[in-house]
Amino acid sequence: MATDTRKELVVMKFGGTSVAGAEQLKRAARRIVAARDAGHDVVAVLSARGKTTDELVEAAREISECPDPREMDMLLSTGERISCALCAMAIKDLGHKAISLTGSQAGIVTDSSHTKARIIDVRADRIREALSEDAIVLVAGFQGVSTESRDVTTLGRGGSDTTAVALAAALGGDLCEIYTDVAGVFSADPRIVPEARKLPVVSYDEMLEMAASGAKVLQLRSVEYARNHEVRIHCRSSSDDGPGTLVVSEQETLERPLVTAVTHSSDEARVTLTGVRDEPGVAGRIFGALAEANVNVDVIIQNEPVSHGDGADLSFTVEGDDMATAVDVIEGLGAAKGVETNDEIGKVSIVGAGMRSHPGVAAKVFKTLGDEKINIEMISTSPIKISCVIDAGRVPDAVKALHAAFELGEGAIHEEDPTGEHRPRVGPDDEGAQDAA
Amino acid sequence: MATDTRKELVVMKFGGTSVAGAEQLKRAARRIVAARDAGHDVVAVLSARGKTTDELVEAAREISECPDPREMDMLLSTGERISCALCAMAIKDLGHKAISLTGSQAGIVTDSSHTKARIIDVRADRIREALSEDAIVLVAGFQGVSTESRDVTTLGRGGSDTTAVALAAALGGDLCEIYTDVAGVFSADPRIVPEARKLPVVSYDEMLEMAASGAKVLQLRSVEYARNHEVRIHCRSSSDDGPGTLVVSEQETLERPLVTAVTHSSDEARVTLTGVRDEPGVAGRIFGALAEANVNVDVIIQNEPVSHGDGADLSFTVEGDDMATAVDVIEGLGAAKGVETNDEIGKVSIVGAGMRSHPGVAAKVFKTLGDEKINIEMISTSPIKISCVIDAGRVPDAVKALHAAFELGEGAIHEEDPTGEHRPRVGPDDEGAQDAA
Numbered sequence: 098m099a100t101d102t103r104k105e106l107v108v109m110k111f112g113g114t115s116v117a118g119a120e121q122l123k124r125a126a127r128r129i130v131a132a133r134d135a136g137h138d139v140v141a142v143l144s145a146r147g148k149t150t151d152e153l154v155e156a157a158r159e160i161s162e163c164p165d166p167r168e169m170d171m172l173l174s175t176g177e178r179i180s181c182a183l184c185a186m187a188i189k190d191l192g193h194k195a196i197s198l199t200g201s202q203a204g205i206v207t208d209s210s211h212t213k214a215r216i217i218d219v220r221a222d223r224i225r226e227a228l229s230e231d232a233i234v235l236v237a238g239f240q241g242v243s244t245e246s247r248d249v250t251t252l253g254r255g256g257s258d259t260t261a262v263a264l265a266a267a268l269g270g271d272l273c274e275i276y277t278d279v280a281g282v283f284s285a286d287p288r289i290v291p292e293a294r295k296l297p298v299v300s301y302d303e304m305l306e307m308a309a310s311g312a313k314v315l316q317l318r319s320v321e322y323a324r325n326h327e328v329r330i331h332c333r334s335s336s337d338d339g340p341g342t343l344v345v346s347e348q349e350t351l352e353r354p355l356v357t358a359v360t361h362s363s364d365e366a367r368v369t370l371t372g373v374r375d376e377p378g379v380a381g382r383i384f385g386a387l388a389e390a391n392v393n394v395d396v397i398i399q400n401e402p403v404s405h406g407d408g409a410d411l412s413f414t415v416e417g418d419d420m421a422t423a424v425d426v427i428e429g430l431g432a433a434k435g436v437e438t439n440d441e442i443g444k445v446s447i448v449g450a451g452m453r454s455h456p457g458v459a460a461k462v463f464k465t466l467g468d469e470k471i472n473i474e475m476i477s478t479s480p481i482k483i484s485c486v487i488d489a490g491r492v493p494d495a496v497k498a499l500h501a502a503f504e505l506g507e508g509a510i511h512e513e514d515p516t517g518e519h520r521p522r523v524g525p526d527d528e529g530a531q532d533a534a
Numbered sequence: 535m536a537t538d539t540r541k542e543l544v545v546m547k548f549g550g551t552s553v554a555g556a557e558q559l560k561r562a563a564r565r566i567v568a569a570r571d572a573g574h575d576v577v578a579v580l581s582a583r584g585k586t587t588d589e590l591v592e593a594a595r596e597i598s599e600c601p602d603p604r605e606m607d608m609l610l611s612t613g614e615r616i617s618c619a620l621c622a623m624a625i626k627d628l629g630h631k632a633i634s635l636t637g638s639q640a641g642i643v644t645d646s647s648h649t650k651a652r653i654i655d656v657r658a659d660r661i662r663e664a665l666s667e668d669a670i671v672l673v674a675g676f677q678g679v680s681t682e683s684r685d686v687t688t689l690g691r692g693g694s695d696t697t698a699v700a701l702a703a704a705l706g707g708d709l710c711e712i713y714t715d716v717a718g719v720f721s722a723d724p725r726i727v728p729e730a731r732k733l734p735v736v737s738y739d740e741m742l743e744m745a746a747s748g749a750k751v752l753q754l755r756s757v758e759y760a761r762n763h764e765v766r767i768h769c770r771s772s773s774d775d776g777p778g779t780l781v782v783s784e785q786e787t788l789e790r791p792l793v794t795a796v797t798h799s800s801d802e803a804r805v806t807l808t809g810v811r812d813e814p815g816v817a818g819r820i821f822g823a824l825a826e827a828n829v830n831v832d833v834i835i836q837n838e839p840v841s842h843g844d845g846a847d848l849s850f851t852v853e854g855d856d857m858a859t860a861v862d863v864i865e866g867l868g869a870a871k872g873v874e875t876n877d878e879i880g881k882v883s884i885v886g887a888g889m890r891s892h893p894g895v896a897a898k899v900f901k902t903l904g905d906e907k908i909n910i911e912m913i914s915t916s917p918i919k920i921s922c923v924i925d926a927g928r929v930p931d932a933v934k935a936l937h938a939a940f941e942l943g944e945g946a947i948h949e950e951d952p953t954g955e956h957r958p959r960v961g962p963d964d965e966g967a968q969d970a971a
Binding site for chain 1: 559599608612627660
C-alpha cells in the first residue's frame with residue numbers, strides 16, 4: 098500500500114476506443130506522462146486498438162470453424178502488444194523513458210484455461226526493475242502465461258481490467274484508474290434515462306451486482322479481484338479530466354441511499370423444461386451439463402407440477418447467444434419431456450447496499466412494474482439486488498419507471514458534478530463501455 | 535544430420551504472399567501436412583501475412599517520426615505470430631497436432647541489436663519436445679529474444695529465411711525449403727529477360743554474390759548461415775509442386791558453366807568527394823563514419839588527383855535511400871572540398887563459380903557493354919563476380935546483352951523443367967520475392 102519512501106504508484110488502464118487511432122493513443126500517452134510528471138510511478142495497461150480483436154477473431158473464423166483455444170490466445174494476444182509498443186514510442190517522444198511488456202514479461206501467471214484463464218500469481222519483478230530505472234511501464238492487458246506449459250493465455254473479453262487491478266494489487270498501488278469512453282458509472286443507462294446521474298462512489302458489492310446484471314463499465318472479475326485485494330478503482334473518461342466513479346469498500350461509502358442504480362439487459366433467453374422427472378439429482382445433472390458446455394445460467398425457477406401432471410416444470414434464463422447450445426445440451430440429456438424457448442426476454446434489476454436494512458424495496462419494485470402493466474415472469478434476489486425477468490420489449494419502460502420511482506435522478510446523495518457536463522458520450526462500444534447503468 | 539532413428543526433419547519456410555489470405559494460408563497448411571504425411575518431422579517458419587508488416591510500420595510512423603527500435607521490434611514481431619497461430623488452427627482442422635511458437639519460445643536467442651539482431655544461439659528444446667509429441671511446429675519467423683535483456687528482437691527484413699536456416703542447422707535438418715511466390719532462382723530477372731532460365735542448382739558462394747548484387751529471392755544472411763552450417767536450401771514456389779532451385783555446397787554442383795546468372799539493381803546512388811586531403815587515415819575516417827550511420831557502401835574508387843590538383847577524388851556507391859544520409863555524414867566530417875551526387879546509377883553483375891578459372895570473362899563483359907554503347911563508370915570484382923556501375927536507364931539493355939552474350943538462356947546445363955511451365959509469376963513483392971536473377 099505504498100507505505101515506503103518511493104513515489105506513490107498509479108495503475109492506469111485504457112480501453113480499446115481510448116487507443117484506437119493515432120490521436121487517441123497520443124492523448125493516452127499525454128495522460129500517462131502527466132501522471133508521471135505529478136510524481137507517480139506509472140504502470141499503464143492497454144487494450145487492443147479499436148476493432149483489432151474483432152478483426153483477429155474474424156481472421157480465425159476464415160481459417161477454422163472452431164479455432165483451437167491455445168492458438169486463439171496466441172493470435173488475440175498480439176492486439177494489446179501492438180497498443181503497448183506504439184504507446185511506448187509516443188511516450189519516448191514526449192521525453193520520458195518507457196518500456197512495453199507482454200503479459201508474460203510482466204509476470205502475469207495464469208492457469209491453462211485458454212481464452213478464459215484466471216490469474217494465479219503476479220511476478221512483477223521486471224516491472225519493479227523498470228520502475229526503479231525511472232521508466233513508465235506499459236503492460237499488454239488481457240493476457241498472461243500459463244504456469245505449466247509456458248503458453249500465452251488470455252483472460253476473456255474485458256480481461257484488461259483484471260490485468261490492471263491485479264498489477265495494482267501486486268505492486269501495492271493505491272489506485273487503479275480505468276479510462277474508457279464513458280465518464281463513470283451511472284444510475285441507469287443514459288441512453289434510456291437521460292436524467293441518469295453519474296455516481297461518485299459505489300461499493301464493490303454494488304458494482305459486482307451491477308456488472309452481473311447488465312452494467313458493462315467494468316469486467317465482473319476485475320471487481321471481485323479489487324474487492325479481495327482492496328484496490329480502489331476509479332472509472333473515468335479518457336476524453337476529459339472530470340472525476341468519474343470510485344469503486345471502493347463499503348466502509349468508504351458512508352451515507353448510502355436505499356437504491357443506487359437500475360441496470361438492465363435485453364439479450365436474455367428463457368428455456369423451459371416440461372415434465373422433468375421428479376427424482377433426486379436430476380437438476381444437478383442438467384445444470385452440470387450446462388456448466389460443462391460453458392453456458393452461464395442466470396435465474397432458475399422450478400414450479401410444482403401443475404399443468405402437465407407428470408413431472409415438474411423447470412425454467413432458467415441464459416444469454417441469448419447461449420440458447421441454442423442450452424437446448425442441445427438439454428435434449429441430449431433426455432431428462433425432460435419437452436423444451437420450450439423464448440428469446441424475447443429481458444431483465445431489469447435494482448441494486449443498492451442500502452436495501453439490506455429496508456425490506457420494503459421489493460414490494461415497491463413489484464408495484465412500480467405492476468402500475469406500468471409490466472408482467473414479471475421470474476424474480477431473483479440477493480441482499481442488495483432485485484432482478485425481474487420481463488418481456489424484452491418492456492425493458493426501457495421498466496428502467497424509466499424504476500429510476501423515477503426510486504428518485505435516482507435527483508440529489509439523493511451529494512453530486513460532485515451538478516453541471517452535468519461530464520455526461521457520457523454514448524458512442525461505439527469500448528471494451529469497457531457502459532451499456533447499462 | 536538426421537543420422538539417428540527418428541524421422542528425417544524438414545524445415546519449411548513460407549513467405550508473406552504464401553500466407554496472405556485464408557486460401558493461401560490453408561494451402562500452406564496442406565503442404566505442411568503433406569510433408570508430415572510423407573513421414574517427416576516438420577518445422578514450418580512463417581512470415582507475416584501479405585502487407586501486415588508494412589501496415590505495422592505505417593502505424594508506428596503515425597505515432598513517431600523516429601520509432602524506438604526496441605518498441606519497433608515488439609510491434610513488428612506480432613505479424614509472424616498471427617500467421618503461425620492461424621496456420622496451427624488450419625493444421626489441426628486437417629487432423630494433425632500442431633503448436634505455434636514465438637521466436638522466443640522457439641529458442642532463437644539473439645544479440646540486442648534491435649531491428650537487425652543476429653542469432654547467437656538456438657535453444658530448440660521446446661521444438662524437440664513438441665516434435666517428440668508428434669506435433670507439427672510452427673515458428674514465428676524474423677524474431678528472437680535478446681540474451682541479456684530478454685526483449686523481443688527482430689532480424690531485419692527477410693529475416694524469416696535466416697530463422698528457417700538456423701532451425702534446420704540446430705535441429706540437424708538436411709533440408710530447408712523456402713516457399714515464395716516465384717519458382718526458384720533464375721539466370722536473370724524474367725521481367726527483363728523473358729527467356730531467363732530457372733537454375734536447378736547454385737552454390738552458396740554464387741547465391742551470396744547474387745543476393746549481394748540484386749537478387750532478392752533469399753536474404754543474404756540466410757545464405758551465409760546455410761553455407762557455414764551446411765544446410766541445403768530448396769527455393770521453390772508455394773503455388774505449384776515443380777522443383778525449384780537447390781542452393782548447395784560447391785562439391786554438389788559438379789559441372790559448372792562459366793557464368794550462372796546476371797543480376798542487377800537500379801536503385802543505386804554515387805557520391806563523389808573532390809579534393810579529399812591526401813593524408814593517412816582519411817579514408818578510414820570517412821568509411822568509419824558512414825558505417826556508424828548504418829550506410830552500406832558498395833563499390834569504392836579512389837582516383838589519382840588529376841582534375842583538381844589539390845587532393846584525391848573518391849567515389850563510392852550506396853543504396854539510393856542512403857544517399858542523403860551519406861552526404862550529411864561526409865559534410866559533417868569536412869574531409870573533402872566538394873561532394874557531388876548522382877542517383878541515376880545502376881549496377882549489373884555476372885556471377886558464376888566457373889569464372890575463377892577463366893580469366894577472359896571480364897574482357898567479354900566489357901566488350902559486350904561497349905558494343906551496346908553502355909558506359910562503365912565503376913567496376914568491382916570478386917573471384918566469382920564482376921559488377922559494373924552504369925547509368926540506371928541502361929540497366930535493362932545491359933542485362934539483356936550480357937544474358938545473351940553468355941548464352942544463359944540456352945541448355946548450358948541440364949534443365950529439369952524444359953517446358954517452362956514453372957516460370958515465375960512476377961507478382962507483388964514477397965518478403966522472399968525475386969526482383970532480379
